Amino acid sequence: MAPSGSGLTSLTRGLGGPRSWPGARRCPRALLNQQFHSPGTRVPATTGACQSGQLDGSHRPDHRRMRQSRHVGRTLREAPKDAQTAAHSLMLRAGYIQQVSAGVYSYLPLLHRTLNKIANIIREEMTRAGSEELLMPALQPRELWEESGRWERYTAVDGIMFAFKDRRGSTSCLGPTHEEVVTDILRREINSYKDLPKCVFQIQTKFRDEIRPRFGLMRAREFIMKDAYSFDADDAGLEASYEAMRQAYHRICQRVGYKYRAVEADSGAIGGSGSSEFMVLADTGEETVLFCDQCDYAANQEKGESGLEQFEQDAEPAAMEEVFGEGLIGVVPLARFLKIPVWKTTKTMIYEADDQTVAVMVRGDCDVNEIKVTNFLGCKSLKLATPERIKELTGAEVGYAGPIGLPVEVRVIADHGVNGRVNFECGANKTNYHNINVNFGRDLPLPEFGDFKLAKEGDGCPHCAGNLQAARGIEIGHIFKLGTKYSAAMNCTFLDSNGKTQTAVMGCYGIGVTRMAAAWIEQNHDDKGILWSPQIAPYQVHLTPLNLEDDHIRAEADALYERLQKEGIEVLYDDRAIRAGEKFGDADLLGMPIRLTMSKRTVEAGNVEFKLRTEPKPDLLPVEDAIARIKAICDR
RNA sequence: CGGAGCGUAGCUCAGCCCGGUAGAGCGCCAGCUUUGGGAGCUGGAUGCCGCAGGUUCAAAUCCUGUCGCUCCGACCA
Numbered sequence: 001m002a003p004s005g006s007g008l009t010s011l012t013r014g015l016g017g018p019r020s021w022p023g024a025r026r027c028p029r030a031l032l033n034q035q036f037h038s039p040g041t042r043v044p045a046t047t048g049a050c051q052s053g054q055l056d057g058s059h060r061p062d063h064r065r066m067r068q069s070r071h072v073g074r075t076l077r078e079a080p081k082d083a084q085t086a087a088h089s090l091m092l093r094a095g096y097i098q099q100v101s102a103g104v105y106s107y108l109p110l111l112h113r114t115l116n117k118i119a120n121i122i123r124e125e126m127t128r129a130g131s132e133e134l135l136m137p138a139l140q141p142r143e144l145w146e147e148s149g150r151w152e153r154y155t156a157v158d159g160i161m162f163a164f165k166d167r168r169g170s171t172s173c174l175g176p177t178h179e180e181v182v183t184d185i186l187r188r189e190i191n192s193y194k195d196l197p198k199c200v201f202q203i204q205t206k207f208r209d210e211i212r213p214r215f216g217l218m219r220a221r222e223f224i225m226k227d228a229y230s231f232d233a234d235d236a237g238l239e240a241s242y243e244a245m246r247q248a249y250h251r252i253c254q255r256v257g258y259k260y261r262a263v264e265a266d267s268g269a270i271g272g273s274g275s276s277e278f279m280v281l282a283d284t285g286e287e288t289v290l291f292c293d294q295c296d297y298a299a300n301q302e303k304g305e306s307g308l309e310q311f312e313q314d315a316e317p318a319a320m321e322e323v324f325g326e327g328l329i330g331v332v333p334l335a336r337f338l339k340i341p342v343w344k345t346t347k348t349m350i351y352e353a354d355d356q357t358v359a360v361m362v363r364g365d366c367d368v369n370e371i372k373v374t375n376f377l378g379c380k381s382l383k384l385a386t387p388e389r390i391k392e393l394t395g396a397e398v399g400y401a402g403p404i405g406l407p408v409e410v411r412v413i414a415d416h417g418v419n420g421r422v423n424f425e426c427g428a429n430k431t432n433y434h435n436i437n438v439n440f441g442r443d444l445p446l447p448e449f450g451d452f453k454l455a456k457e458g459d460g461c462p463h464c465a466g467n468l469q470a471a472r473g474i475e476i477g478h479i480f481k482l483g484t485k486y487s488a489a490m491n492c493t494f495l496d497s498n499g500k501t502q503t504a505v506m507g508c509y510g511i512g513v514t515r516m517a518a519a520w521i522e523q524n525h526d527d528k529g530i531l532w533s534p535q536i537a538p539y540q541v542h543l544t545p546l547n548l549e550d551d552h553i554r555a556e557a558d559a560l561y562e563r564l565q566k567e568g569i570e571v572l573y574d575d576r577a578i579r580a581g582e583k584f585g586d587a588d589l590l591g592m593p594i595r596l597t598m599s600k601r602t603v604e605a606g607n608v609e610f611k612l613r614t615e616p617k618p619d620l621l622p623v624e625d626a627i628a629r630i631k632a633i634c635d636r
Numbered sequence: 637c638g639g640a641g642c643g644u645a646g647c648u649c650a651g652c653c654c655g656g657u658a659g660a661g662c663g664c665c666a667g668c669u670u671u672g673g674g675a676g677c678u679g680g681a682u683g684c685c686g687c688a689g690g691u692u693c694a695a696a697u698c699c700u701g702u703c704g705c706u707c708c709g710a711c712c713a
Contacts, residue, residue: 077662077674078648082706102705159637211637212707329713347713367712384710399713427713546672581673588673599672609672 064565066109066539068574073108075586085284087521088216090530094589103213103221110572110590111517113538115224118516119203121255121535122226129248131199131228136181138205142171144180148489157380162207174207179486179508182229187492190504193233195494197241201228203513217518218286218474224513231487231504233496238505242274242481245509249278249477256516257533259523261471263289264299265478266371275480278511279473280519289473290455294466300475302371305451306468307460308363311343313422318437326432329399331364338425338436346418346426346438348401350390350410353379357393361403361414361426366453368415376413376450394429402427402435404444412447419449474519477511530591531613534634539572541630542592544584546599548577557598560608560623564596569630588613594630 073095082099083089091097096111107115123133142163145151154161154176163173175181186198203226213221230241246262253260258280265277277300279289288301299305328334331345338345345364350357351373358377360368374382387398393410394401403412403426418424423437440446457470486492487504496502517536524531534540541564545557557575564571572592574583587595595618597609602620610626611618612633621629 074646074663076647080647081642081649084707099705329711331713334713349713362712364713384712386710390713394713397713398711401713549671579671579674581675584673586674597672601672 064570066572068572069576071109073110075589085215085522086525087518090521090525091216094530097216103210105217105220110538114517114536115513117536118256118513122203122252122511125248125251126201126228129244131201133202134200135202135204136178138175138207140173140175140181142173144184145173148180148486160208162209176206176208178227183486183490183492186231187490190231190492190494192494193496196231196233197237199228199230199241201226217514220514223515226511226513228509230507233502235505238481238507242479242507245479246276249479249511252511253278256520256536261289261291261298261473264303266300266303275478277475278477280476280523281471281473282519282522283472284522285472285474287473287475289471290468292461292464292466293469295461295464297461297463301455304455305462306455307462308417317439317442318423320435320437320443322428323434323436324432325434334434340425344421344424346424348403348427350385350393350401351382352385353377353382357410359403359406359410359412360452361418361447362453363415363417366415366417368452369454372452396429396431400427400429400431400433402429403447404435405429413452414447414449415452416449417453474522476516476519479509480507482506482508529589532591532593534593537593539570539592540634541569541571541594541596542587542590543571543573543596544587546580546597550600553598553600553603556603560598567627594633596626
């Protein structure tokens with residue numbers, strides 16, 4: 001359940017302000033999301049020490065403070081050139097991360113605090129939802145993965161898993177996920193239906209040998225995630241467990257404060273019967289989210305369904321005709337040349353699916369959704385045929401493939417959208433030629449129909465009369481109904497009330513801790529730096545006194561520093577004797593939600609300057625008032 | 637996996653074509669001045685020019701190999 005990649009990557013670059021989502025105001029689900037806050041979900045003002053590389057929740061009062069003169073994580077005025085996105089660049093500039101190798105980062109102290117806070121929110125919500133924390137090994141034996149049948153796929157086929165031999169010659173891997181280990185644990189634990197349900201989670205470092213690590217923590221080879229696994233006696237139990245986790249994920253997203261959406265998703269390599277992704281909305285997101293402008297429907301584009309505009313058809317079939325049109329590749333020029341609407345054209349894409357060749361037809365105004373095709377065929381790999389192979393199969397250059405006259409071994413499947421048309425166009429399998437006035441039944445047999453098109457913005461909603469809108473999203477969480485895929489393969493069974501052996505029904509629930517931090521920054525920054533929310537900021541208050549060469553002011557600042565800690569407020573104290581510009585520049589970059597400034601001016605007036613990171617201007621307040629405001633903000 | 641680019645000071649980069657004792661800005665150190673949004677002046681430190689071979693009187697520069705990092709990638713039919 002690592003937030004997995006898709007091929008849909010198109011990034012807008014550069015720094016930008018926080019983005020709002022155009023559809024949010026009108027979307028009932030967005031309102032629901034916002035209203036989901038419940039009382040009693042206060043974030044503890046604590047962070048934990050790190051043990052064995054994991055984020056734990058131990059509470060250390062002395063972790064409420066830091067003098068910046070002693071802090072590790074210097075800021076950089078210029079961004080290292082490798083940074084491609086705002087979050088990556090800002091994390092490097094702010095001294096939150098350092099790259100160790102491709103896709104591998106050290107989490108420096110300030111980020112470590114944020115990761116702990118995110119982990120604690122997750123921990124609390126998992127516990128609230130009835131899940132129990134444990135910790136499984138990152139180092140796992142090959143045998144378990146062979147038992148589930150995933151070894152080959154994860155190593156040789158996809159190569160996503162780090163695997164190696166130890167000194168005795170046995171093969172191990174670094175876990176990208178933990179279905180195997182957890183199923184092994186639970187199959188020793190469960191004997192009876194009375195032992196169910198069970199749900200466990202862990203917060204742990206995971207490893208994926210990404211083809212292309214990118215964007216800092218967004219797509220790293222080593223990262224921290226929370227994964228949970230539920231075991232139930234039957235499908236109804238799974239539904240309940242899944243629903244509890246879904247609610248917990250909503251609470252996590254709301255407590256952190258994201259603008260986000262939960263969407264229907266493809267289950268991908270993990271398998272299973274249903275899944276939802278939690279998407280943080282940001283223009284630089286790698287995923288495309290489709291959502292209805294009238295109802296609650298929302299889906300990842302990978303999974304999304306849609307209706308197409310229907311047009312009036314010709315009354316009578318006309319005679320099929322082969323038309324010469326030189327170099328007409330692309331449906332728009334083709335339609336213009338043939339003087340037909342684009343919806344009458346047909347794209348026929350030739351794929352190699354494992355060892356069979358498949359032609360996929362979609363209406364000319366649509367594209368193929370390769371994930372839908374892969375799922376339909378049940379194949380492991382799906383690749384567009386090479387130009388040479390297309391020539392061999394169709395006898396034509398790329399661009400003129402059509403369903404008529406293909407070799408018999410080519411399996412033809414077609415999106416529903418190509419059906420129901422009278423007198424449509426398709427390629428003639430002859431360079432520079434297209435067939436027009438083609439009709440199913442008469443000119444060619446009916447192909448296998450299915451949903452194979454890529455849903456897109458502007459298409460009709462599959463559930464109501466609304467239209468789909470699109471937004472970019474960062475997948476931070478993905479929850480799955482696994483069913484019995486792993487429990488059956490690994491013999492995780494129990495006796496039901498009739499004494500009959502049954503297989504446990506599983507769900508798995510992942511959320512990326514390090515990615516959540518990156519996604520937050522991607523969604524919440526300006527041209528000066530990060531804008532943390534009080535819930536996950538490394539410190540709630542950044543104390544930035546000026547004129548520290550003045551002993552009186554230093555004493556006042558030290559006193560305020562102590563006072564804030566006594567009040568239970570986390571404070572980063574910039575006790576460095578640097579100039580105002582540098583001090584404020586660093587404060588903006590680091591992004592603590594509240595800045596407190598003392599100087600000659602404020603001390604003489606008995607005030608302190610209180611500034612929210614999100615507001616341009618500060619307020620001058622008596623210290624007591626400032627403390628009250630801080631508490632009000634942080635306790636909210 | 638395929639293609640391309642880049643490894644020179646802590647950071648950003650110039651120098652490489654056309655071989656001849658290593659450069660700039662920022663940062664760092666010292667002193668003076670300055671002191672509410674990255675200040676000024678003066679002086680100073682800092683480099684296995686990724687690594688290994690080769691060519692040459694001489695290599696950051698040319699050649700070969702290697703390691704690392706980054707970017708791009710199936711004419712959407």
